[in-house]
Amino acid sequence: MADNKFAAYICSGCGLGDKLDVGSLEKIAQKEGKMTVVKNHPFLCSASGVQMIKDDIANEGVTHLCIAACSRRAKTEAFNFPTAAVSRTNLREGVLWVVAEGSDHDEVRQEMAEDYVRMGCAEVKKMKLPEGNPNRDQAQNKRILVVGGGMSGMTAALAAAEAGYEAVLVEKTGALGGFAANLWKRVPFSSPYAEPQATGVEEMVAKVTGNTRIKLHLNTTVAETGGAPGRFTVKLARESGAVSDETVGAIVQASGFTPYDMAKLPELGGGQANVVDQAGLEALAKTANGGAIKRADGKIVTSVVFVQCAGQRDDTGTHLSYCSGHCCATSIKQAMYFKDANPDVDTVVMYTDLRVPGMGEDFYRSAQQKGVIFTKGKASKVTGGDSCKVEFSDLILDEQTSVDADLVVLATGQVANAGVNLDAWTEVNTAAEGGNEEAKVKRSGMKTISVLNLNYRQGPDMPQFKHGFADSHFICFPYETRRTGIYAAGPTRRPMDMLQATEDATGAAMKAIQAVENAAQGRAAHPRAWDLSFPSARLEGCTQCKRCTVECPFGAIDEDEKRFPVFNEQRCRRCGTCMGACPVRVISFENYSCDTVGSQIKAVNVPDEDEEKPRILILACENDAYPALDMAGVQRLSYSAYVRAIPVRCLGSVNTIWITDALNGGYDGVMMMGCKKGDDYQCHFVKGSEMAHYRMSKIGDTLKQMGIEPERVVTEEVAITDNARVAKLINDYAAQINDLGPSPMKGFG
Amino acid sequence: MSDLNTQAVARYKNNFLREVEERVEEGDMVKMCMQCGVCAGSCPLGPHWQHSPQKIFMMIRAGKREEVLTSDSMWMCTSCYNCIVRCPRQLPITHIMHGLANYAHRLGIAPKGQPTREFAKTFWNNLIKKGRVNELTLTLAHYFANGIGPGIQIALNMQKIGLGMVLAGRLNPMEIFGGHSVKDLNGFHAVLAKAKEIEDRKKGFSA
Numbered sequence: 001m002a003d004n005k006f007a008a009y010i011c012s013g014c015g016l017g018d019k020l021d022v023g024s025l026e027k028i029a030q031k032e033g034k035m036t037v038v039k040n041h042p043f044l045c046s047a048s049g050v051q052m053i054k055d056d057i058a059n060e061g062v063t064h065l066c067i068a069a070c071s072r073r074a075k076t077e078a079f080n081f082p083t084a085a086v087s088r089t090n091l092r093e094g095v096l097w098v099v100a101e102g103s104d105h106d107e108v109r110q111e112m113a114e115d116y117v118r119m120g121c122a123e124v125k126k127m128k129l130p131e132g133n134p135n136r137d138q139a140q141n142k143r144i145l146v147v148g149g150g151m152s153g154m155t156a157a158l159a160a161a162e163a164g165y166e167a168v169l170v171e172k173t174g175a176l177g178g179f180a181a182n183l184w185k186r187v188p189f190s191s192p193y194a195e196p197q198a199t200g201v202e203e204m205v206a207k208v209t210g211n212t213r214i215k216l217h218l219n220t221t222v223a224e225t226g227g228a229p230g231r232f233t234v235k236l237a238r239e240s241g242a243v244s245d246e247t248v249g250a251i252v253q254a255s256g257f258t259p260y261d262m263a264k265l266p267e268l269g270g271g272q273a274n275v276v277d278q279a280g281l282e283a284l285a286k287t288a289n290g291g292a293i294k295r296a297d298g299k300i301v302t303s304v305v306f307v308q309c310a311g312q313r314d315d316t317g318t319h320l321s322y323c324s325g326h327c328c329a330t331s332i333k334q335a336m337y338f339k340d341a342n343p344d345v346d347t348v349v350m351y352t353d354l355r356v357p358g359m360g361e362d363f364y365r366s367a368q369q370k371g372v373i374f375t376k377g378k379a380s381k382v383t384g385g386d387s388c389k390v391e392f393s394d395l396i397l398d399e400q401t402s403v404d405a406d407l408v409v410l411a412t413g414q415v416a417n418a419g420v421n422l423d424a425w426t427e428v429n430t431a432a433e434g435g436n437e438e439a440k441v442k443r444s445g446m447k448t449i450s451v452l453n454l455n456y457r458q459g460p461d462m463p464q465f466k467h468g469f470a471d472s473h474f475i476c477f478p479y480e481t482r483r484t485g486i487y488a489a490g491p492t493r494r495p496m497d498m499l500q501a502t503e504d505a506t507g508a509a510m511k512a513i514q515a516v517e518n519a520a521q522g523r524a525a526h527p528r529a530w531d532l533s534f535p536s537a538r539l540e541g542c543t544q545c546k547r548c549t550v551e552c553p554f555g556a557i558d559e560d561e562k563r564f565p566v567f568n569e570q571r572c573r574r575c576g577t578c579m580g581a582c583p584v585r586v587i588s589f590e591n592y593s594c595d596t597v598g599s600q601i602k603a604v605n606v607p608d609e610d611e612e613k614p615r616i617l618i619l620a621c622e623n624d625a626y627p628a629l630d631m632a633g634v635q636r637l638s639y640s641a642y643v644r645a646i647p648v649r650c651l652g653s654v655n656t657i658w659i660t661d662a663l664n665g666g667y668d669g670v671m672m673m674g675c676k677k678g679d680d681y682q683c684h685f686v687k688g689s690e691m692a693h694y695r696m697s698k699i700g701d702t703l704k705q706m707g708i709e710p711e712r713v714v715t716e717e718v719a720i721t722d723n724a725r726v727a728k729l730i731n732d733y734a735a736q737i738n739d740l741g742p743s744p745m746k747g748f749g
Numbered sequence: 750m751s752d753l754n755t756q757a758v759a760r761y762k763n764n765f766l767r768e769v770e771e772r773v774e775e776g777d778m779v780k781m782c783m784q785c786g787v788c789a790g791s792c793p794l795g796p797h798w799q800h801s802p803q804k805i806f807m808m809i810r811a812g813k814r815e816e817v818l819t820s821d822s823m824w825m826c827t828s829c830y831n832c833i834v835r836c837p838r839q840l841p842i843t844h845i846m847h848g849l850a851n852y853a854h855r856l857g858i859a860p861k862g863q864p865t866r867e868f869a870k871t872f873w874n875n876l877i878k879k880g881r882v883n884e885l886t887l888t889l890a891h892y893f894a895n896g897i898g899p900g901i902q903i904a905l906n907m908q909k910i911g912l913g914m915v916l917a918g919r920l921n922p923m924e925i926f927g928g929h930s931v932k933d934l935n936g937f938h939a940v941l942a943k944a945k946e947i948e949d950r951k952k953g954f955s956a
Binding site: 354364365368369371373374375376394396397401 | 766780783803804807808838
């Protein structure tokens with residue numbers, strides 16, 4: 001600490017110097033902020049301004065900088081000083097542009113700027129320069145493990161190998177190819193998208209087996225996975241019982257899908273003679289080998305009906321509620337099997353909405369040219385047997401009718417092979433840990449379907465998002481999962497066809513490469529890319545409450561045998577949800593901790609009650625809410641000058657101590673702004689915003705004990721586009737605080 | 750039921766779609782319909798049809814031969830071409846409608862007394878007699894299609910317009926006596942006979 005030297009640089013450009021008394025800001029930085037060096041510059045982000053700072057770092061030994069200029073989101077390239085700890089004081093977007101114009105507001109504007117300078121100085125005094133994962137030496141492994149040897153898995157392994165990375169490919173059966181190997185042909189993937197094409201599985205298998213960078217394990221499953229990105233240790237179990245260990249840097253899970261079991265569809269003839277699912281038809285087509293397709297009883301099929309959406313898009317809650325995306329094109333392809341062998345075969349595709357993504361429309365047209373009949377209808381009953389009957393309601397002609405056929409094909413959907421459902425797991429595991437013998441048996445049973453067998457505290461597989469798929473957020477983070485360094489590819493992530501699966505697998509391999517490269521440098525990959533900070537815990541203060549291990553959205557924290565948290569640095573995404581959860585505040589990042597924020601809260605000058613100047617603390621998520629605040633400034637939407645905004649990494653990192661500190665210190669209200677939570681969440685850290693809302697719902701009693709009205713603390717969902725709304729939210733809340741009157745805690749702080 | 754119709758039923762058995770593809774003008778495009786319903790929504794006479802083009806196409810695929818061919822729907826088409834312009838699959842819907850009407854008429858099972866069909870017959874018979882339309886006899890034949898009484902009533906109503914046309918030289922009263930013909934009437938009839946022969950061969954009516 002002796003070598004630390006603190007400096008504040010105040011910019012007077014962008015009109016800051018005209019509206020603010022920069023001289024007095026300098027004095028505050030010096031006297032109250034205790035900055036050794038304080039300088040101002042008329043254009044701080046210019047070459048000369050930046051050089052001034054660089055010179056001070058090089059010549060004066062400055063280690064900690066408080067830059068009082070624009071938002072931390074602006075001029076990031078100019079103000080990039082990798083060897084110094086930097087805090088940014090937002091005088092431009094946060095003060096100048098949002099406080100109403102006019103000399104009436106000069107006083108409050110100056111007070112706001114002075115407080116922000118105090119906060120910036122206080123923050124940087126508590127900061128340390130992040131140096132990355134100190135154990136990065138042990139996270140240097142750059143091999144990629146691919147689980148699943150189907151189309152997705154082989155693509156991922158080849159993509160990694162072609163990019164120069166070693167791949168380990170694990171396949172539980174005795175042969176590569178997966179589901180695709182059982183297909184007669186595939187939906188076309190190249191122009192003119194008119195005819196079924198060869199699957200290309202054999203060529204791909206040859207490429208994989210011939211690639212020296214790919215190590216292949218057939219008849220093998222993953223018995224245990226532990227570690228973190230850059231240092232995963234994986235136990236592989238061969239069918240023969242032999243066990244081998246592999247060390248890898250990242251994992252691609254391409255465990256594929258299982259067709260929805262048609263035995264669950266007795267009303268559609270599931271289980272009856274001459275009613276097959278799409279996989280069953282592929283088998284018949286393979287046997288026919290291009291000739292006339294025969295049924296199981298050997299009869300040549302002269303008429304066939306394809307029933308789309310069988311057990312899919314079901315709103316009764318009995319079957320799959322979603323559309324699997326590939327089945328329309330697959331049925332078109334299969335109808336062509338018949339038409340290509342004999343154009344006189346009657347082929348009817350019965351659909352409610354024909355969905356052919358990609359270039360499928362051309363394929364659909366091609367099938368119509370070949371004479372495949374498309375009937376818009378909903379099948380209500382299928383009777384199998386020597387002559388099958390499909391009863392359906394014709395949705396165009398609005399009538400109940402039926403059609404006879406030799407064979408009926410049910411287009412059932414894709415069910416992800418995503419392993420154990422962690423919600424169910426947690427319940428069983430908790431009971432088992434409590435000594436319940438029945439639960440212990442159930443737990444071992446559950447583990448048999450696990451794909452990765454993670455030894456993580458939160459369970460053996462990746463958390464599932466919707467409908468049992470191992471997705472994280474389809475819109476915002478399509479390639480991410482909720483286990484850092486482990487990427488899902490293909491239909492285990494969301495329903496998809498083969499073309500999408502191969503693209504998906506390539507993307508997953510690229511993400512895996514990012515993960516290992518970042519791990520080797522000890523920094524975060526996503527979404528705080530290249531962040532060198534990581535959490536550390538002062539374990540002597542830890543009460544083993546397990547909140548951090550349970551609440552971490554990414555399962556980054558395990559427990560040792562004494563139930564102390566074990567941080568697996570590279571699994572961490574640096575959101576700080578653990579820091580927000582910790583009741584004894586022992587978890588911190590070098591440059592983001594209970595102290596860095598807490599000292600800012602305390603640095604604010606809270607006026608006395610009779611001055612009638614309330615103070616409102618805003619804790620704003622830096623991903624969405626803080627940019628929205630900045631944008632409000634850019635658009636010159638003014639909001640109350642009584643607010644003091646502090647960006648937080650995620651609302652999940654908000655520790656309740658900050659709220660109580662602020663209220664004890666005489667603040668009149670606290671506003672928290674985070675991302676949308678719930679099923680269609682937008683939180684960058686999945687559960688952070690939800691956790692914050694949950695925690696805040698619990699502090700009402702504490703507030704009442706303090707004699708504070710609960711409505712002084714509010715939590716809002718703010719999207720990045722909410723710039724206009726956020727200004728209104730603040731002003732409405734300020735008016736509400738005004739009505740409530742000064743905080744009863746004022747003057748006691 | 751006409752012989753032609755009985756033959757067609759025997760020839761195509763239950764495959765009405767194939768019958769349409771082979772025998773109806775542009776009938777081979779029916780299979781390309783994707784049931785979006787834009788034609789039905791675009792038709793200015795939509796509310797007055799029994800079946801929209803979308804439904805007609807679906808009925809053809811469903812093998813509803815009788816219902817389609819005896820329908821009066823395609824006779825309601827005014828050839829505005831809205832549907833053709835809008836069809837995302839570029840089906841020549843107007844042409845198919847006329848093709849279906851023509852085919853039903855040919856088989857003798859089109860709706861009896863349907864005004865469009867009756868007028869078309871009158872027009873055609875008038876036209877082939879002399880190789881050109883005789884406005885006077887066509888008009889009169891149309892007026893008196895429903896009997897003498899209504900014919901006189903319409904003629905009286907149209908008296909002024911008729912007289913105006915005569916005075917302006919647009920209508921020659923002498924045409925009532927057969928009228929004049931095209932220069933080579935025999936040649937014209939030969940063209941028609943040849944065209945019918947070709948069409949019969951193409952659509953499989955002959956032999």
